[in-house]
Amino acid sequence: MSLAVELPGLSLKNPIMPASGCFGFGREYSDFYDLSILGAVIMKAATMESRFGNPTPRVAETSAGMLNAIGLQNPGVKKIIATEVPFLASFSIPIIANIAGSTIEEYRQVAKAFQHTDQVAALELNISCPNVKEGGIQFGTDPFMAQKVTEAVKEATNLPVYVKLSPNVADIVGMAKAVEKAGADGLSMINTLTGMQIHLATRKPVIANKTGGLSGPAIKPIAIRMIYEVKQHVSIPIIGMGGIMHAEDVLEFLLAGASAVAVGTANFQNPYVCKEIIEQLPHTLMQYSFSSVKEAIGKGIV
Amino acid sequence: MQQLLKIKSKQTVALDTVEMVLENKAVSQIAVPGQFLHLHVDGHMLRRPISIADADPSVHTVTILFKILGEGTRKLSTYQIGDVIDVLGPNGNGFPLVNATKNSVLIVGGGIGVPPLYYLAKKLTESGVTITAVLGFQSKEHVFYEGEFEELGKTIVVTNDGSYGETGFVTNISKEALPSIDEYYSCGPLPMLQAVKERWNNIPGYLSLEERMGCGIGACFACVIPTDDHGGYKKICQDGPVFSAEEVQLK
Structure with a gap:
């Protein structure tokens, strides 16, 4: 049973990686298991300067999911490169750096900063954060802006660039095609869906930011549908994400057209979830008559 | 674990x-x-x-x-x-247990913030510290652990509506009703903690904070609290939930 997958810049021994923002920089989860078993790791978003993020409450539970509006809190790209990247590099797994910004220029600068380390294998371009006032989703919901920021980042880096798409759009295929045309090496999809929850007792939104990004199993069918549609119109590979809890979910994403997957919200409920999925995946593939991960990619498209 | x-x-x-x-x-x-x-x-x-x-x-x-x-x-x-x-x-870090020279401690609890203070009060009295507990609840039917605290030290119960014990808020208790205090420990709703911090601002205090959490281990950054006006922060789940009163900004 081969779990290995080759993607631009990434030789993955298995297709499982923790999703950006749901695993910090790995330190806390390294207390639970040896991170070297992971296929790769996607770091929490980096911006040029440190960011405090949004006021609290920043999270709320929903049916089969959660809302979050953290607001890209991070210590800034220089500190991430100095302290967090070397820590993750000690596990000898490919590191993907998620990059964010308020302007195209900031995206370019953050991408450029990651040229100063040889320990990052790829960039994930975060044009889909719904929780910051400037940047993020404004680039991810307009194909022209998405194309511009992708081009700028591609110019600034030698690393492969995976563009993380927002599901908060009418035409996901149009977005995917726009960033492919701009030089994206791969796609990450999907980011969270913008949502809201109102607290009955206080008659106010639970999340201080009012809106938050919906994640978890509640959004999995949307992710599957979008990957399924996009896969048929682009030739670059897709890292799939959105509500993965079990190895069966991974197979479903592979069938829809993802070449690898990221596990997010599930880490909060079960800190061992990535490890458990990696251990279970060979059995699940075998159960459904696949002899490798590669064999399953896109096989659900009819 | x-x-x-x-x-x-x-x-x-x-x-x-x-x-x-x-x-x-x-x-x-x-x-x-x-x-x-x-x-x-x-x-x-x-x-x-x-x-x-x-x-x-x-x-x-x-x-x-x-x-x-x-x-x-x-x-x-x-x-x-x-x-x-x-x-x-x-998870998290507990209350620092005062050293033996500090021998009079005030415990201020509000509602469901009272429980962690019980375990604390037990440990403090075991080590010879004298405790005085002021416990606030909404009304009579919300009161719990009064007897448990009374076994450990002087206990004053306050209800917001006056249906049991003293009337009003925990911070309304007069100076005369309390012994001289070396340190205080508090847990309860944020407005109460703000009032407690203000009232006893001249003595060292420790606050246990609550917040909606994601991972609960420090990875997701859901439960942060500012420590200054320049972007400084602590994670309640990992660095707290107990902080010294000066260490954190209560909004």
Whole structure:
């Protein structure tokens, strides 16, 4: 049973990686298991300067999911490169750096900063954060802006660039095609869906930011549908994400057209979830008559 | 660490307030006052952080109290004796236990913030510290653990509506009603903590904070609190939930 997958810049021994923002920089989860078993790791978003993020409450539970509006809190790209990247590099797994910004220029600068380390294998371009006032989703919901920021980042880096798409759009295929045309090496999809929850007792939104990004199993069918549609119109590979809890979910994403997957919200409920999925995946593939991960990619498209 | 805790006993101690005694040797041995357990509730995406109200390593138990405030705690309240709860913890850092020279401590608790202070008060009195407890509740039917605290030291109960004990807020208690105090410890709703910090601003104090949490281990940045106006912060789950009163900005 081969779990290995080759993607631009990434030789993955298995297709499982923790999703950006749901695993910090790995330190806390390294207390639970040896991170070297992971296929790769996607770091929490980096911006040029440190960011405090949004006021609290920043999270709320929903049916089969959660809302979050953290607001890209991070210590800034220089500190991430100095302290967090070397820590993750000690596990000898490919590191993907998620990059964010308020302007195209900031995206370019953050991408450029990651040229100063040889320990990052790829960039994930975060044009889909719904929780910051400037940047993020404004680039991810307009194909022209998405194309511009992708081009700028591609110019600034030698690393492969995976563009993380927002599901908060009418035409996901149009977005995917726009960033492919701009030089994206791969796609990450999907980011969270913008949502809201109102607290009955206080008659106010639970999340201080009012809106938050919906994640978890509640959004999995949307992710599957979008990957399924996009896969048929682009030739670059897709890292799939959105509500993965079990190895069966991974197979479903592979069938829809993802070449690898990221596990997010599930880490909060079960800190061992990535490890458990990696251990279970060979059995699940075998159960459904696949002899490798590669064999399953896109096989659900009819 | 992830542990399974078996429910040994369960009782309702006040309106919508449930006490559960849970069995787990390792947790009972390492739990310190102020730490919390991050409980998985069947059918719920996020865990529930619940503070530790007592621990007894001799019989391998830890006690939690929680208030039924939503679907998660309602579901948890339906768990029966013998059921097993999947828990991360004990998480966070506890209250620093005062040294022997500080011998008069004020305990100020509000509502469901009272439970962690019970375990703390027990540990403090065991080490020879004199405690005075001021416990605030909404009204008479919400009051719990008055007798438990009275066994440890002078206890004043305050209800917002005056239906039991003193009337008003915990910070209304007059100076004359309290002994001279070296340090204070407090846990309760944010407006109460703000008032407590203001009232006793001339003596060292420790506050236990609560917030909606994601991972509960420091990875997701859901439960941060500012430490200054320049972007400084602490994570409540990992760096707290107990902080010195000067260390954090209560909004």
